[in-house]
Structures are given as structure tokens and as C-alpha cells.
Amino acid sequence: MNLSKYLRFAIVGACALAACSKGAPTATKPGKYSSTTGIEYNTEEGMKVSDYAGIPEGPGLIFIEGGRTVLGSAEEDVAMTRDNVERTVTIASFYMDEAEVANIHWLEYLHFVRKDSAEEFYQSALPDTTVWARELSFNDPYVDYYLRYPGFRYFPVVGVSWLQANDYCTWRTAKVNETLASGGSSKKKGGGLFGRSKKNAAADEAADAAEGAGAAKPSIEDGNTLPNYRLPTEAEWEFAAQALVGTQEVGNENQENKRIYPWDGRQVRNPYGKKMGQFLANFKRGRGDYAGIAGSLNDGAMITEYIYNYPPNDYGLYNMAGNVNEWVQDIYRPLSFEDVEDLNPFRRNGFLDPAESGNGSSTGYDKKGYQSLIDDHVRVYKGGSWKDVAYWLSPGTRRFMAEDSATAAIGFRCAMINAGSNK
Known part of the structure; x- marks a missing residue:
């Protein structure tokens, strides 16, 4: 033996x-x-x-090669906030949507939510179309038509809060992986991601039990599912918007060029070729000037614009400046630039800078006493929009808003980690 x-x-x-x-x-x-x-x-x-051939290709994503960079505002700090001072960090490679999430994508989301989930959640997923309404402005048509009219299909979705954007990322992850598992077609019915409709809950559970009897659920170890779609961190977003990869010479480890905008130069117009003089982003040129004059419209957009308009940056990302601002993951703190780590910096909560002191001292943010707008439920947004002046187009600028609020000037795009790689 x-x-x-x-x-x-x-x-x-x-x-x-x-x-x-x-x-x-x-x-x-x-x-x-x-x-x-x-x-x-x-x-x-x-x-x-399990057999593993590498991370599956995620729909809509562009690979962003990471590395060392200098983050922070390259513009004069006209607001005197000093909340994004330049510092050197390293960002790991990741994936990001090539364009902003558009109305047609949100309508697809609503389609599946209504079919698979409780009516209460469907109602909570509806964008706030009243963000277009103004007492002293006639934007009424956008309230009714901007989200659903076919002509606006590939315009960025707006009126979406940070919380709603996060829910969309969760749904998108589940739906894309479901489609991958079924070989490219999503035919499974029922089993809503955010809870079943009460009317058909028992029938759905019985159908799922019969369909899935003996079938193994996908696991991380299989390597055949995508990591989570999510909002990019502020550092990832700023790094991707700069796209300094386009300025680097092969073999040169020094970052010798800096960009104010996601393109070269200090101007906001195209300096080359047949499109010389045309604006490179959709933004507000000045008081009352959103698009130029009739017969010679320049950026051509009084409000938002087609998500693939204007030249992409050197990563292939569209509208990283202008069109709409974009939500990022981080909560806002004025001193995040000196608090967060220098590898994949991210602020998820009030650690080191609590919103409430808890001991009666004056170190917290007095939002209840109307002495501050900051708490643990305000999130950063970046990029500038159709209604912002050029200052906000610089990737280093940052603003914040409550995570449950929405405007006609804020949208979002998704990101994803580069799983299975140390780069």
C-alpha cells in the first residue's frame, strides 16, 4: 500500500x-x-x-491605461476654494464609457425595470424632467419631450441624481452579465433586480426554481462575468479627461506637457484643418451666449448635444469637457487632495474629516445651522456643461451637490476596474 x-x-x-x-x-x-x-x-x-481567456469585453467601454500623473486644477482658482491643489498620484488602468449615458439607454433601463421590478422602484427610477422648467424661461417643451422624443435619443440623460446613477450601474452589471451568460441574448423573464412585482412574485419564484434547478450560478472564480459597472472615482475621471497619454513620447518617463482642457493648447477652438475655429466642446460662451449667432452657429447647441459630437480626447472619450457635468463616486471634502492616498485616491466617507464632530467642537460642518453645505451626502461632479462657462471645462475643477438632487446640466458615464491585472 x-x-x-x-x-x-x-x-x-x-x-x-x-x-x-x-x-x-x-x-x-x-x-x-x-x-x-x-x-x-x-x-x-x-x-x-475554469477556462479563462481574459476579461470579457464590456459594451460601451474604452480601456484607459493608467500610470503616474499630476492631478489638480491647472486654472487660476477664481472661486478661491483651493480644494484641488496639484499633487502626484498613480492611477491603475481601468475602463470607462466612451460617451455619456444617453436618453435611449435610460429608457432601456426603465423598460426592464418596469418589466422585472416593483412599481415603486420604477417610479423612483424616473428622471426628474422638471429640471428644465423655469418660471422666467420657456423651456416647457423639454419637460415633455427631451427624455422620450426619438430625436433626443442620443443626447445625454439629465435630471438623474447620484443615487439613481448608482442604481443604473447595478442594473447594467446584472443585465450585461445575464446577456453574456445567455450567449448574447437576454431572454430570461422575471426575477427583477430591484424586487418583484407583488402580483407575480410567487409565479416568478416558481419559474426561476424550475429553470435554475441544478444550474450553477456564475461565480468570480469562473472569470466569465464582468466586474461591476460603477461611477468613476474623481481621480479616475480627472485622469481620463486629461488624456496626457497623447502627449507622451515613447521611452520618455517625464510628463513634460500639461493640459488645461482635454485637448492641447489654451484655446477652446480647433486650431487645425478644415474645422479651424470651431469650438471643441459644448459650453456657454458668455452671458446669454449659448451657441453663437444665426447663420454662423458655432458650438451649435443651445442645450445638450449628441453624445458623439465634438472630437474625442486621446483615450477616445467623447465630451469629457462640456455637454453635461458628470457625477463621480467621491463625497466632497475641501481637503481631499491632501487626505487621500497617492495610489488610486478616493474619498468614500468623512474619514479624517467628519461632517459632525460628535463632541461639541467646531471641527464639523454645520449644515443644520446653515453655516455649511457639506455633509456625507454631497457628491462631486466634474466636467462643465452646456450652461457653464469655459472655466469649468478644465478637468481639475470640481463642484458638489446633494446625492439625491438633479439638474438639467448633470449626467454621468460608467467605469469598471481592469480585473486580473496589476497595471
Whole structure:
């Protein structure tokens, strides 16, 4: 018995060594045997190791190569906030939507939410179209038509709060992975992500039980599902907007160029070619001037614009300046630039700078006493919009608003980690 056991382990070890001789194991080619125990994978005794060909391609995403950079405002601090002072950080590579989430995408979201979820959640997912309404301005048509009229399909969705944008990211993750699992078509019915309708809850549960009997749910270890879609961190957003990758020379580790906007130069007009003189973003040129004069419209947009209009930056991202501001993950604090870490900086809560002191001291933010607008429910937004002047187009500028509020000038886009890589 001892001899046969010895021979079995010797044979397994020899097989493992033979596998190693073909090259070091990798994530996509782990080999047939464990390189530490010699035990064969995917057997009754061994561990299950799924086939893995790399992260699946996420719809709408562009790869953003990370690295060292200098974040912070490159413009004169006209607001005197000093809340984004320049500092050197490193950002890991990630993915980001090439364009802002558009009306048609939100209508698709509402379609599935209404079909799969409780009516209460559907109502909470509706954008606030009254953000267009003004007592002293005739924007009434946008209240009724901007979200649903076909001509506005690929204009950025607005009237969406930070909380609603987060819910959309959660739904998108589930829906995309469901589609990947079904081979490209989403045919499964029921089982809403945000809760079933009470009317059909029992029937849906019975159908899911019958359909999924004995079927294994996708797991992280399988490597066949996408990581979560989410809002980008403020640092990721600013890094992607700068797109300094377009200024780097191969082999030069010094970042010798800086951009005020997501393009080269100090001007907001195209300095080259047939489109020389045309604006590079959709923004407000000055008091009462949103688009230029009739017969010679320049940025061409009194309000928002087609999400693929204007040239993309060097990462291939559209409208990282102007059109609409964009929500990011971070809560707002004036001193985040000196508090957060220098690798993948992010502020998720009031750590080190609490909204309430808790001991009666004056170190907190007195929002209840109307001495401050800051608490743990205000979020950063960036990028400038159709109704902002050029100052806010600079990636280093930042503003904040309550996470449950919405305006006609704020939208969003999604991001995703670069899973399975240390770059």
C-alpha cells in the first residue's frame, strides 16, 4: 500500500514537472496540475479551475491605461476654494464609457425595470424632467419631450441624481452579465433586480426554481462575468479627461506637457484643418451666449448635444469637457487632495474629516445651522456643461451637490476596474 501510494505521488509529481517544463503557468494557461502540490485540477480530488481567456469585453467601454500623473486644477482658482491643489498620484488602468449615458439607454433601463421590478422602484427610477422648467424661461417643451422624443435619443440623460446613477450601474452589471451568460441574448423573464412585482412574485419564484434547478450560478472564480459597472472615482475621471497619454513620447518617463482642457493648447477652438475655429466642446460662451449667432452657429447647441459630437480626447472619450457635468463616486471634502492616498485616491466617507464632530467642537460642518453645505451626502461632479462657462471645462475643477438632487446640466458615464491585472 505504501509503495503504491509513493508511486502514485511520484507519477503525479513527474507530470507536474513535465507541465512546468513547457513554461511557467499563467492565469489563462494554469496547466493540468497544481505547481505547488502536483494534484491534478478538475478531478474529484482536485480543485475546479475554469477556462479563462481574459476579461470579457464590456459594451460601451474604452480601456484607459493608467500610470503616474499630476492631478489638480491647472486654472487660476477664481472661486478661491483651493480644494484641488496639484499633487502626484498613480492611477491603475481601468475602463470607462466612451460617451455619456444617453436618453435611449435610460429608457432601456426603465423598460426592464418596469418589466422585472416593483412599481415603486420604477417610479423612483424616473428622471426628474422638471429640471428644465423655469418660471422666467420657456423651456416647457423639454419637460415633455427631451427624455422620450426619438430625436433626443442620443443626447445625454439629465435630471438623474447620484443615487439613481448608482442604481443604473447595478442594473447594467446584472443585465450585461445575464446577456453574456445567455450567449448574447437576454431572454430570461422575471426575477427583477430591484424586487418583484407583488402580483407575480410567487409565479416568478416558481419559474426561476424550475429553470435554475441544478444550474450553477456564475461565480468570480469562473472569470466569465464582468466586474461591476460603477461611477468613476474623481481621480479616475480627472485622469481620463486629461488624456496626457497623447502627449507622451515613447521611452520618455517625464510628463513634460500639461493640459488645461482635454485637448492641447489654451484655446477652446480647433486650431487645425478644415474645422479651424470651431469650438471643441459644448459650453456657454458668455452671458446669454449659448451657441453663437444665426447663420454662423458655432458650438451649435443651445442645450445638450449628441453624445458623439465634438472630437474625442486621446483615450477616445467623447465630451469629457462640456455637454453635461458628470457625477463621480467621491463625497466632497475641501481637503481631499491632501487626505487621500497617492495610489488610486478616493474619498468614500468623512474619514479624517467628519461632517459632525460628535463632541461639541467646531471641527464639523454645520449644515443644520446653515453655516455649511457639506455633509456625507454631497457628491462631486466634474466636467462643465452646456450652461457653464469655459472655466469649468478644465478637468481639475470640481463642484458638489446633494446625492439625491438633479439638474438639467448633470449626467454621468460608467467605469469598471481592469480585473486580473496589476497595471
